[in-house]
Amino acid sequence: MTGPAAPGGRAASAPLLGSDTEPTVFELSVPGRRAWSLRTTEVPEVPVADLVPVAFRREDQVELAEVSERDLVAHVTRLSHRQFSVDLGAYPLGSCTMKYNPKVCDAVAALEGLAGVHPAAPPSLTQGWLSLLVELERALCELTGMAAATLQPAAGAAGELTGLLLMRAWHQAHGSVRHRVVIPDSAHGTNPASVTLGGYQVTTVPTDERGCVDLDALCRVLDEDVAGIMLTNPNTLGLFEEDITTIARKAHDVGALLYYDGANLNAILGVVRPGDMGFDIVHMNLHKTFATPHGGGGPGAGPVAVAERLAPFLPGPRPVALEPDEEGTARFGWTVPPQSIGRVHGFHGNALVLARALAYLLVNGGDGLRRVAELAVLNANWLRTRLRGTFDAPYDRPCMHEAVLSARTLRDRFGVRALDVAKRLLDEGFHAPTIYFPLIVDEALMIEPTETESLQTLEALAQAFERIVAEAAASGPAEAHAAPHHTPVRRVDEARAARHLVATYDARH
Amino acid sequence: MTGPAAPGGRAASAPLLGSDTEPTVFELSVPGRRAWSLRTTEVPEVPVADLVPVAFRREDQVELAEVSERDLVAHVTRLSHRQFSVDLGAYPLGSCTMKYNPKVCDAVAALEGLAGVHPAAPPSLTQGWLSLLVELERALCELTGMAAATLQPAAGAAGELTGLLLMRAWHQAHGSVRHRVVIPDSAHGTNPASVTLGGYQVTTVPTDERGCVDLDALCRVLDEDVAGIMLTNPNTLGLFEEDITTIARKAHDVGALLYYDGANLNAILGVVRPGDMGFDIVHMNLHKTFATPHGGGGPGAGPVAVAERLAPFLPGPRPVALEPDEEGTARFGWTVPPQSIGRVHGFHGNALVLARALAYLLVNGGDGLRRVAELAVLNANWLRTRLRGTFDAPYDRPCMHEAVLSARTLRDRFGVRALDVAKRLLDEGFHAPTIYFPLIVDEALMIEPTETESLQTLEALAQAFERIVAEAAASGPAEAHAAPHHTPVRRVDEARAARHLVATYDARH
Amino acid sequence: MGTYTPHTDDEIADMLAFLGLDTLDDLFAAIPEAIRLQGRLELADGVGEPDVLAHFTELAEANLARNDRMLCFAGGGAYDHEVPQVTRSLAGRSEFVTSYTPYQPEVAQGVLQAVFEYQTLVSRLSGLPISNASLYDGATSLVEAVNLGVAAAGRNQVWVSSGVHPHWRQVLATTAAGTGHRTTVVPLLDGTTAWPEPDPNDPPGVVAVALPNYLGCLEDLSVARRLCDATGAQLVVAFDPVAVGLLRSPGAWGADVAVAEGQPFGTALGFGGPYLGLFSTTTAHVRRLPGRLVGETVDVDGRRAYVTTLRAREQDIRRDKATSNVCTNQTLMAVTAAIQLSWLGTSGLVEVATRCARGARYARDGLLAIDGVEPYATAPVLREFALRLPVPADLLIERMAEAGFLAGIALGDHYQGGSHAVLVTVTERRTRREIDAYLAAFADAVRP
Amino acid sequence: MGTYTPHTDDEIADMLAFLGLDTLDDLFAAIPEAIRLQGRLELADGVGEPDVLAHFTELAEANLARNDRMLCFAGGGAYDHEVPQVTRSLAGRSEFVTSYTPYQPEVAQGVLQAVFEYQTLVSRLSGLPISNASLYDGATSLVEAVNLGVAAAGRNQVWVSSGVHPHWRQVLATTAAGTGHRTTVVPLLDGTTAWPEPDPNDPPGVVAVALPNYLGCLEDLSVARRLCDATGAQLVVAFDPVAVGLLRSPGAWGADVAVAEGQPFGTALGFGGPYLGLFSTTTAHVRRLPGRLVGETVDVDGRRAYVTTLRAREQDIRRDKATSNVCTNQTLMAVTAAIQLSWLGTSGLVEVATRCARGARYARDGLLAIDGVEPYATAPVLREFALRLPVPADLLIERMAEAGFLAGIALGDHYQGGSHAVLVTVTERRTRREIDAYLAAFADAVRP
Numbered sequence A, B: 001m002t003g004p005a006a007p008g009g010r011a012a013s014a015p016l017l018g019s020d021t022e023p024t025v026f027e028l029s030v031p032g033r034r035a036w037s038l039r040t041t042e043v044p045e046v047p048v049a050d051l052v053p054v055a056f057r058r059e060d061q062v063e064l065a066e067v068s069e070r071d072l073v074a075h076v077t078r079l080s081h082r083q084f085s086v087d088l089g090a091y092p093l094g095s096c097t098m099k100y101n102p103k104v105c106d107a108v109a110a111l112e113g114l115a116g117v118h119p120a121a122p123p124s125l126t127q128g129w130l131s132l133l134v135e136l137e138r139a140l141c142e143l144t145g146m147a148a149a150t151l152q153p154a155a156g157a158a159g160e161l162t163g164l165l166l167m168r169a170w171h172q173a174h175g176s177v178r179h180r181v182v183i184p185d186s187a188h189g190t191n192p193a194s195v196t197l198g199g200y201q202v203t204t205v206p207t208d209e210r211g212c213v214d215l216d217a218l219c220r221v222l223d224e225d226v227a228g229i230m231l232t233n234p235n236t237l238g239l240f241e242e243d244i245t246t247i248a249r250k251a252h253d254v255g256a257l258l259y260y261d262g263a264n265l266n267a268i269l270g271v272v273r274p275g276d277m278g279f280d281i282v283h284m285n286l287h288k289t290f291a292t293p294h295g296g297g298g299p300g301a302g303p304v305a306v307a308e309r310l311a312p313f314l315p316g317p318r319p320v321a322l323e324p325d326e327e328g329t330a331r332f333g334w335t336v337p338p339q340s341i342g343r344v345h346g347f348h349g350n351a352l353v354l355a356r357a358l359a360y361l362l363v364n365g366g367d368g369l370r371r372v373a374e375l376a377v378l379n380a381n382w383l384r385t386r387l388r389g390t391f392d393a394p395y396d397r398p399c400m401h402e403a404v405l406s407a408r409t410l411r412d413r414f415g416v417r418a419l420d421v422a423k424r425l426l427d428e429g430f431h432a433p434t435i436y437f438p439l440i441v442d443e444a445l446m447i448e449p450t451e452t453e454s455l456q457t458l459e460a461l462a463q464a465f466e467r468i469v470a471e472a473a474a475s476g477p478a479e480a481h482a483a484p485h486h487t488p489v490r491r492v493d494e495a496r497a498a499r500h501l502v503a504t505y506d507a508r509h
Numbered sequence C, D: 001m002g003t004y005t006p007h008t009d010d011e012i013a014d015m016l017a018f019l020g021l022d023t024l025d026d027l028f029a030a031i032p033e034a035i036r037l038q039g040r041l042e043l044a045d046g047v048g049e050p051d052v053l054a055h056f057t058e059l060a061e062a063n064l065a066r067n068d069r070m071l072c073f074a075g076g077g078a079y080d081h082e083v084p085q086v087t088r089s090l091a092g093r094s095e096f097v098t099s100y101t102p103y104q105p106e107v108a109q110g111v112l113q114a115v116f117e118y119q120t121l122v123s124r125l126s127g128l129p130i131s132n133a134s135l136y137d138g139a140t141s142l143v144e145a146v147n148l149g150v151a152a153a154g155r156n157q158v159w160v161s162s163g164v165h166p167h168w169r170q171v172l173a174t175t176a177a178g179t180g181h182r183t184t185v186v187p188l189l190d191g192t193t194a195w196p197e198p199d200p201n202d203p204p205g206v207v208a209v210a211l212p213n214y215l216g217c218l219e220d221l222s223v224a225r226r227l228c229d230a231t232g233a234q235l236v237v238a239f240d241p242v243a244v245g246l247l248r249s250p251g252a253w254g255a256d257v258a259v260a261e262g263q264p265f266g267t268a269l270g271f272g273g274p275y276l277g278l279f280s281t282t283t284a285h286v287r288r289l290p291g292r293l294v295g296e297t298v299d300v301d302g303r304r305a306y307v308t309t310l311r312a313r314e315q316d317i318r319r320d321k322a323t324s325n326v327c328t329n330q331t332l333m334a335v336t337a338a339i340q341l342s343w344l345g346t347s348g349l350v351e352v353a354t355r356c357a358r359g360a361r362y363a364r365d366g367l368l369a370i371d372g373v374e375p376y377a378t379a380p381v382l383r384e385f386a387l388r389l390p391v392p393a394d395l396l397i398e399r400m401a402e403a404g405f406l407a408g409i410a411l412g413d414h415y416q417g418g419s420h421a422v423l424v425t426v427t428e429r430r431t432r433r434e435i436d437a438y439l440a441a442f443a444d445a446v447r448p
């Protein structure tokens, strides 16, 4: 009587009610069902055969799912109940700055006058957007202490590559051929990967015992073959590179440029600026620092700001303020910088993400942004201090916006690894911290509470960590190894996924 | 170090991660926190003392919760994860018509040009709304076979009271003093309660063994003291009152009016109309039949449509089409019927609910609405036929949109009551059916699948019921008595709530 | 035709076969042929969702008074307060929107807890310990309050100040035809109620008064309270839930029942609905409470849980003896109000009330400086006020609309000389610049 | 100042005390005094959310080209397709919007499963079995495809048809400065690519072509495929994912990599972003795949589960040897596309593609009947087409804007004679009445 299709109206798979497996949308599909509803157009109904020459026509249909709107809604809503998010709880995921994203930004991004604009519409019809982009660029330059910026890069890594291409164009314009870019061993993986794409080789410098770039080692590798140094400051250990001005001087002395990975900008907003530290190129992760929500893995936005001398190389077209018109009204247009490296995005970047970021900047204002940094650092240090006895503290000194601890002793004494701590924390109602990064810290736990979490939440988080350690000490690693216990699925077999690759529903059999 | 406040950023209470207790917003509160953000107005800052004469001024502040936006969002989002809803799964709640609510209606209700209109704005400024209301009234009259309607009543019960007041006004205008209203013993509780508020006494007539009004009994109580008969057809057993035209004739013979409780209208859309059955007054539950979502218990809308002769008594003001203007453009205004019973709502009724209902009507159209009825009845009969061997079928014949079964045998043989079946069904990923209603059926299970559930969902629902019965047969009532097992809280102590009333957070101590 | 049903033709055929039927029509065999609809409904066939959305967009465009185009200075029970995106987003979560009345508490803790918080918040606003889970709107709350009062007092003589919203009084009058309450409307004198001496042979069972009243005026409620004390009547106070951010609460004045329109807390103007009836009373009256009540309890594991309680008052159990006929209420608006009130918090409520009062003061001062514009009453006002005009109020409103303002509400025939009087309201959303523009336009509009 | 931080002054004091610090400034002791910001940022102080919303509303109003005011006949990689409320509502659920990259699969099954479904759908569209979890946009997908192709072929000579979107070609040129690829742009001849004979000493490693191309023309991809077969080059096909509802898929033409702009599936025009790069390839290339890949597996209880897999390709593990530097991608748009494609379903995709083609046919016939308007090329077209105009395209566009139409996109200097040529697109949203009005306005606008 019933076909092989799965029931769509059954909530058994919602964690609210149990923990069944949610069928895929393909399993909900029944031939002939539909959800779509299109407008009545009265356009003449030319047959498909007359529209598409037979040589180009497909014979079959693209098989998609065939479901009712009801079943689609239930399916996706149930999926959403299987997903942790900032809106459900704290996400102390180091290096990711998973702060609360104000809802007002959703309202901004939903404005039809922003969301409904075609990117190819000419400037005369898009003055609002151009004005917005120019305003954002100015604010970002002020925050970073730079002269000009491109808003095109779609994420941090895209910003990095853009920055490296700027570096390359700069050296090329100055007749200098260089092959290497220096990065610390604690750097995020995107840094070396971008270096390669930028056509350079990576030279890695070690971290010293204080958790900063080993200055001597750096000096040893610095020469006229070095195109630039990529740093993040605070670095990925959450520590401020105190020698930054020295590093900048040394870099500039050999004609290298200093690149700032802005993923950790949250820590220093309104306190110190990359430009003032001596950086030449800065990318920002608006989806971290400026509270544009992360969307389960994107979209982000990775604008790149540069010092004056690099501005002529920026990607184009760039939005610019033109001379005001006769009535004094501001006018905006596009310009391509004279030595532009070219486009780095199909249109103008992730524009609606940019709009969100500007909204966040304006609500907070200069005063509020400094407050953001202060409280992000306060929270991280409170948690670090609170937990330094619970875990190992490989770099035991004041941190900036995040703290890197280690589960080394826990592993050695009780067999509980950072991974186990992370999984057990899920049972405690928190997202896990970042683990095993930076790579240089054994059993790393990288904890970034962000400024939007309250002291009460930090206390609960600390107690949760303490309970996990106490549990291991009292009764061994079994509970932690078996964790998580209360999640929609329990510990997932990652190895099997790679061994028997099933990357589409069609590959299941 | 930490205050007594609860952590706000911890998701332990979300069913995704466990099943802690979610603190109340008052427990998340910390003096001095805030989420609000208002516009900059530059209105002169007169001190409060100059604004409010001391005799009227409060000394303390109204203590509300003091939370950050972040904690508020997490709190409410977690609450939402503790709530079943149509968007998560099937809701076969008899008498409630919990069908899927198309999302396009949300878009309609969100239109600023509808949602942002003040109810006291004059007709010249609200032509869109007036036109909408007139269009809806016409469609509802066509669907019910009536002449005119009021859109003011805010829910079904408000519609009933309106209908009874119309009945009273009608009789009064005809110089007839009557005291009783007849309702069947299967009627919904709002019917007798409304009768009382309408100033009448309830006369109950029994249901016969076929599940319909006992015609003889009805005839016995019908006389010139009867102001009206309230019926729902299909009735609350899901059965069509086949003698309806006879009943109508008998009612009219003694000068009584026939009132239609439209809660079950879904079953007959486009098939048969209350007006054609002989009804004089009809209320509709737009929040059931016309897919305006139920909101966890409201808002609804309960328009009342009447036969021509009752139109002069309708509540006012009523929206009406006026003469078109010189250019032929339709114009709309308000009118108060000559013998109007008066207002029944503070403004014009639950206007945005009305807009949703009209959108649903227009997308479906006349053809689609008939289809709704057909498939609602098809689904109910499929499920009834499938389950008639699993439960008792006290009225074992074709039903309309819902089927009433009974867990009598299950109780008698295995000690599992309708309540237990309901709770166990929650573990199976479905909402429970309505139980113990109508009151005349022992251990009633009232199942209304609605037309938006698929055959696959019905099959899964049937199997779930079967499993519950099989479980009881195989291993007794223990599992069912202890159910539900997988819900955010388990079986709730209802008696204690009434015994030790705690109806506010402040009453907790 | 809509696309919200999942059935394919094959499935329909299978299901009919299972039932032993040939056609869908056979499903309706129980319906006598004679009354079956012959032919089709006179309703157009279904169309695409975008067509319908386009139709409503056109209707919406035809509403000139829409709030995003015309600055709102109208109030009178429906207020243009800030509704932040956070309230919209949270209240719009589909778990709240698409759930039913919480009949199964184990899977309805979300709505139940939100309503529990709502009840707490309403009680703190009203100053009375028991609040229900909502009623339809302010008007129906008043009706239920009077019904409760009459039942408690055992007397059906109801005195209602004409300072109570005129529409609410009309709804009361409508329902009184059924309940048989005798309603006496007590006039205002220069903005406050002129209570008569009670007739010892027919004293009121209920006395109803507004805080502030419809003209925006503050009344000394101790007068009404004394009247109740003297006669044994129940005091019903219809209050402005924003104004109580600054004003003594109904509870503090000694109200037995307090009712209000809860729309100001996060609900759209929406042409008058859906709104939210707030209802609070004393513990003594809890078993007379209309509508639903959520209470705290525990589950079998001892975990805190919520449930609807004292259900024996309700229509589904007590039937014709129920305290009220209300079943479906305005839960989603109650949840919305709980969210909005928690967004405002202690300081936000005061801030909003203060800003409203400041805006009203500034606007009123400016308006009274216009030639021919006079106060309608001299009693103190807070955030709304009535003015006498040298021109008909309807004319003023039409003229102001052309200038881009919803100027206020004509008092109309509800009050003496009301055709030339307007009720003006200023909320926290109005900026000084907007008020200045309003004042300038008003000065033009009252020129004869 | 923003209100998104919860700390009260008391709590800050407590926390500082716990750290043994006196002031918040002490937190930054590690930062050398010399570089610390002296004074304040030149950024205005924070303001209220409504102020900011008002500012953006003003900016939005200043965009005359907004879609709710000007009928869109522009395409060129960004399309005005129907986005139903159901897609908006579901994709807007905060669990998707506010979650991070699914590093902890146990609490990220929602996103992971949605992406798994997305990968399946993209593979069915492209006709190639492996699809990643998304890239930034069509342009960056092309870049990654070329990088993959070069790595696979071991040759960095890249032939790109000038039928590929001009912006995408520009991005490719930009990144080629880093990768060192040598790019040859192959011109079109009357709308289709005129592939040259390969130089046996420097044959292409990658051949890239579009389906349909930027001018809307259909090309016979077997020519490019044969070229690849002859030279051992990898065939990259940039396809229109809506058009493949009617057209043979890239996979069917023998593509090694297929890329597309996924914006048409539920994503707003949004002034060009965030969009969605689709990326598919053959199983042979799976270890060269850029970006994230979700795979199916089981949990310890044997329940089906999803996880990101083959992670060893990625930058966080492989660092400078990674297949790509992409980390954050466009997951929310991928989830959106999965929802929108399931809303469309098998029949809906065909329906949309057909309606686009019909509208385009109808509009094109009407436009070609206008004096002086000529086809830019004679190759067959589907849903977009280019026209030669008797007036500059920029002038046409400005004139049409006044009449309420976004007329299309000027071909500009990307194509010969492009200053007097326009690319016109018709989607399923355009009604006959709208197209008729467009035709009438067009006829006026091309008058010299």
Ligand SMILES: Cc1ncc(COP(=O)(O)O)c(C=O)c1O
Binding pocket: A095, A096, A155, A156, A157, A158, A188, A190, A191, A232, A236, A261, A263, A264, A285, A300, A302, D326, D327, D328
């Ligand atoms: C330190 C650091 N640099 C760069 C990146 C890359 O940014 P994106 O993921 O936006 O490409 C990240 C992201 O996690 C990061 O943490």
Ligand SMILES: Cc1ncc(COP(=O)(O)O)c(C=O)c1O
Binding pocket: B095, B096, B155, B156, B157, B158, B188, B190, B191, B232, B236, B261, B263, B264, B285, B300, B302, C326, C327, C328
């Ligand atoms: C048969 C019947 N009549 C009347 C009503 C009352 O409608 P409402 O809850 O909208 O007041 C209901 C609601 O459940 C019902 O099922």
